[in-house]
Amino acid sequence: MKSSKTLMVLAIVITGLVGMLIGITYAWYAYDNAESTISGKVVKESPTIIFAQTDQILSRNIMPIDDEDRYTYASKNSFTITLDERLKDYSSGVEIFLDNITMSEELKIANYKYELLENNETIASGNFSTIGNNKKLSLKPMTILSPNSYPETYTYDLYIWLSEDKSDQNNLMDKIFSAKVGINSAVKK
Secondary structure, three states, X not given: OHHHHHHHHHHHHHHHHHHHHHHHHHHHHHHHHOOOOOOOOEOOOOOEEEEOOOOEEEEOOOOEEOHHHHHHHOEEEEEEEEEOHHHOOOEEEEEEEEEEEEEOXXXXXXXXXXXXXXXXXXEEEEEOOOOOOOOOEEEEEEEEEOOOOOOEEEEEEEEEXXXXXXXXXXXXXXXXXXXXXXXXXXXXX
């Protein structure tokens, strides 16, 4: 009698553990395969993102330049986001940000600037004076792209530079700035 009760308790425990394992596995699968932060049906298609150089930014020899010369001399990262034929029946959104920011404290000033261009038009600009200890900086919040036709390619240029202010900025020239350009995309039907 005692062994049959033990077997029954053991069977119930094993059934409960198997049920929990299945539930946890499904929850992990659902989480791992969810790719959209825009409400709607989750799909597996995504825009094509191509960096002209790399998604990493590393500046070691920072030189002050006049703001009007930034397009010629500033640190530049270029990339494209293409919405191809696969996405013509979907709404596609992108978010662009700097992540894993590491910078010398001396560069957290109004003269250390950034500007993001989308198809040669400024969509974000600012400076690093208020970054504090943040490791992430939003450049473009999640925004739905509205192409005129498919495929359509959006060209982005990110410029980062030390603005010349006619003062002695020699102490800033050997400081370091590094970050990763991050891009999240979301697609909904």
